[in-house]
Amino acid sequence: MRVVMENLSKKFGHFTAVDDFSVTLEDGELVCLLGPSGCGKSTVLNMLAGILPVSGGKIYFDGEDVTDIAPEQRGIGLVFQNYALYPHMTVMGNICFPLEIQKVPKAEREARAEEMARLVHMDNMLGRKPKQLSGGQQQRVAIARALVKKPRLLLLDEPLSNLDARLRLEMREEIRRIQQETKVTTIFVTHDQEEAMSISDHIVLMKDGVLQQHAQPQALYNDPHNQFVADFLGNPPINNIPGTVSGGVFSAGPGAQLRLDDFRRVPEGAKVNLSIRAESFVVEDAPAPDRMSCLVENVYQMGKEEMAQLSFGAHSFRAYISSDYGLRRGDTVHLGLRSRGTFVFDLETGARY
């Protein structure tokens, strides 16, 4: 189902939790709603579900305006972080419950519930109570329950946050598989950028209730629209070196100058952040105007690669360097920058140049 959110906003009293939020999701996609805790992800999800009334804007499902339609008429399946299974019902009872409400005959609903249980690999535990299941198994049941009535839209609110690290990886792939098998349009809320990068077709990144960027995971990583997006994605976090641009030359302090084509677009005298991903450095053998001459402060072994702690002017940053170069503390290296993974942002507004 194609989901359109148009200038959506939500106010709690004077506090604006979601502000002028416009996003279009294509049919059959798995989209991650990503952002730090408290940025309004759940609020957006709850407005889509009809749990929260909107303060402004419109929601369209397949062209139909559903903004003021009751939750039960929207055809949604919901999955929560804490699974929200009915503790007094068995797995079978839980998965059947949505169909029971719709008065589907018993034989049919049990057949459909079994089919769903098979899909999530829980068909051998139909008689158990939620208490007798692990967190991952409970979440599988919750997904089966959300899918059994064949929703047009599946909404998952931080479904993996309560699981331990190993299970989280496993369930992440499970959700991807289930989504691809059922082709149901899915919105997956998370604050974990790695989770979002690995699972989704598109990522919608939010901050303080405002849409930051809507793009494919790789595009978000390689082409961030602003400082926040660049900072939020990537591990280790992107290096930010503040400085001033004048005459196409970036200066981060005495003896720390750099000339790049990128800086030509920057207005004279602007204060900027030069943001470089740790993997975007190339070791060169001689200094040049478009190379950074840096002092090696520290070197950490990380398998084939080395993580070097370097300083450029007064600013410290980290770079992946091949261990072939045998860097030592106190060395001076000359680093070129790959255009991929190198960005210039305005220091104040965070806008990209």
Place this chain on the structure above:
Amino acid sequence: MSKVTKNRLGTGLYIFGALLTAFSLIALAAGRRGALSLALPCIGLVLTVLGLYLNHSYHTRQGTARVSLYLLLVVGALIMVFPFYWMISSAFKTSAEMSIYPPTWAPRNWLNFENFRIALNTAPFEKYFLNSVMVTSASVAATAITTILAAFAFSRLSFPGREVIFSLLLSMMMVPFEMLVITNYQTIVRVGLNDTRFALVIPFTSSIFYTYILRNFFQTIPDGLYWSARVDGCTNWRYLWKVMVPIARPSLVTIILLNGLASWNSFMWPLLVIKTDANRTLPFGLYTFTTEVGSNNEQMLAASTVVVLPMILLFLFARKQIINGVARGGIKG
């Protein structure tokens, strides 16, 4: 004092204390009277507790501590059960047996139902019993329903002034029952229900305290359950009965049992509003009966047994539910 000495001393003390308690109780039961035989069990208990306390600080308290804990529990249970045993056994004694000194430990004939016959013939206990059953079940059923509905509204529905109204209700718990009695009495009289069984039910069809407890429990049920159900098309009404009530069952059972007990035992209110003998409930009936039979203790105890028995049976059958309810925070809220 070193840990080991403390532990040894503790172990010695509580074993000695428990044995002293047990033996002195047996001696007491065997008919020895006097200040010493009464004091000994108490001293034994104190020593046991002191020993346990000393031993507590030491890590090897698994085996022996458990044994002594059970001993202590057994002693406690005996003390609790004893009055009931005394009541029931005395109900089977003849009046001659009752006046023997020192009192006998058991009736000569356990099948002597004479006291029960006299008691049941002197006053219409079956009538009282029926009244009690009707009044208790009506007020328990009504209280359960109003409690469930109110707790749902105050925990799940949002309406203007919800918290204010709830605080007002809670503040009414501060008003002592004795004060409400006056206004309740006037109301009942004006409505013209004085001296009817309705008068015993109507003031007791809701309870703020139980509503408070159930509301607190309802609030612990995650929102996710509600919204999953709502999105699936479940109405509030259906969600309440299909999800919330079954989840809250242990608390509800506890509430119903406590409420039932209070209603069954209520005495002051019936005394006030009921005049006609045929409308009396068991405790009230028992009270008038005892004043009538005067010093016939064995008949009084037979009647008491009849009155108390249904509640004891109920508790024996519902034991697991009550313990579950209390343990699972049903009553802690």
